[in-house]
Amino acid sequence: MLTDLTLTEFLEKIASHSPVPGGGSIAALSAAIAASLSEMVAHLTIGKKGYEALEEEMQEIAKDAFQYRERLIRTIDKDSNAYNDVMAAFKLPKGTELERNNREGAIQEALINATLVPLDVARDAFKIIELAGKAVKQGNKNAVSDAAVAVMMARTAALSALYNVKINLASIKDTNFVKEVGNDVKCMENAIVNREREFLSDVSM
């Protein structure tokens, strides 16, 4: 599993001649990092003098962030596996018409799955921007730069995931699916960029 590699090994594996792990797994990792940083800022706020009134809010951030981290860690491998499935479908035999039909069906199925995985990452990362934004606004002032980094990592995770959605959409033939997801992507892209800008404007140091 990718998540069992050390940081050094993982970076080496990204840099290698193989297309996996690529941008999709990185999107999931960035979202997991953003969740982890939000969790840390919450922990650094809980029990601190001056922040007593925010105890419950911070407990909730820590709990939600932990759940996102757990889910997104699994998605690092899930995204690379989804890409490998697309590649495997392309390698199916295409000698007879039946084989060609089967192959095309398998490719389309794999592409739809490889689209849905980063779409979920984008949705999670979008919610993590909000968590991190709360940490910017209400968290321990000494950790405000960590909260700002969390906002930016979540933004880049979400936009990165959407690039992976878009590149797959270009090869998907189900026009309804393409249209629906395409609309979602546009709407999310704008919202992500705006929310990051708003939260970063709250950073005071």
Added chain:
Amino acid sequence: MLTDLTLTEFLEKIASHSPVPGGGSIAALSAAIAASLSEMVAHLTIGKKGYEALEEEMQEIAKDAFQYRERLIRTIDKDSNAYNDVMAAFKLPKGTELERNNREGAIQEALINATLVPLDVARDAFKIIELAGKAVKQGNKNAVSDAAVAVMMARTAALSALYNVKINLASIKDTNFVKEVGNDVKCMENAIVNREREFLSDVSM
């Protein structure tokens, strides 16, 4: 060393109650990821049909990206160590005036070091935006989403490092240092945001 932890362990360590590793180490890691993705896109372009004329350019991207990766991997720990040195200086005895002077000197020295480490990360990440941007423009079209993710990771790495510079500047008493670095930060922040926008507008898929 942080870089010997698995991804799962590293995320757990970020999320913990300790302020390190925090945003500074994450900035270095994001920059290293951006370098690694750029290296991958270069590898996926070299030797591919239709990209023969770009062979030399891609070899250079791969070489430069590898060097950034190597340096930035070491910076992940370096940044956390610099932060720990600041914390250690704050814990020095302050009973006598001599002790107070020594402590204040040690704090200021440690803060300046903890500012220079992320400043270097920001400079490296800014150069990696350019590498990744070349990968967007000229790299294998099948990997354009990976190159776009590299641009965004480098942008977030650079801005994140600058947040870590700024939070330290707020406690540094050397007004010349603060003014000079402060000017650098503003200039870089604008350039980073602009270059990311320009390169992402080149992404076609």
